[in-house]
Amino acid sequence: MTTEAGRWTAITSHVEGGIGWITPNPHVDADARAVIRQALEAAAHHAGNPEVKTIVLSDFRPTSRPDDPLLATLYQKATALITRSAKTLVIRPTSANQVAPKQPRPCYVQPLTLRERQVMTLWMGGLSAREVGDRLFISERTVESHVSNGYRKLGINSRIELVKRAAEFGL
Known part of the structure; x- marks a missing residue:
């Protein structure tokens, strides 16, 4: 696992098993604009990493300013990079009603070999x-x-x- 510590403060980003994970940093009180800007920069960074096959944006809350021109430009650039890189992008939004289980456990219909x-x-x-x-x-x-x-x-x-x-x- 490679952690991009120190590169961004409003988000955390790491690569694990060919997946580039990007999540907001819960320990930093950053405004939504900084979080989104850094997330898009990290997505563009992962798009250029040959080890990354899938990019996952997880636990981001919707912003109150989706029409921000700077964010729109950054979004377009990151999307273009990801599209050109032919990587899979997965966005996992968080839900206010979502409660994390105390112990993660696999949920199978049948166990895998x-x-x-x-x-x-x-x-x-x-x-x-x-x-x-x-x-x-x-x-x-x-x-x-x-x-x-x-x-x-x-x-x-x-x-x-x-x-x-x-x-x-x-x-």
Whole structure:
């Protein structure tokens, strides 16, 4: 895990398993504009990082000034960088009614095998079936089979849903 400590103060940013995580820093009292500006700078930074396959913006509250021209410009630039980089962007908004569980525990329809967990973890990082297969020394078709079985067992239908609920699944 690489932490971008000291680079930004209003947000925290780190890379873990091919995912660039960006969240507001709960220990800093920053205005919404600074938080959004730094989050977009971090997203642009992750877009240029070849190790990052998926960028997750998590726990951001809506701003009261969505029409701010500076933020609109930064948003357009970050979006263009992410689009050109062909990375997956996941936005996980926070909810005032959302209560974090005291103990994180995986929520499965059925438990995953060790190999399915390995495949799903790499898949969640944005790798293609061929790239996952090359890393685990298995065929593309086997990877696709493990992904299909994993989706069924986890009760999900997409890679985006897998990334959104990764912590819930213990991945």
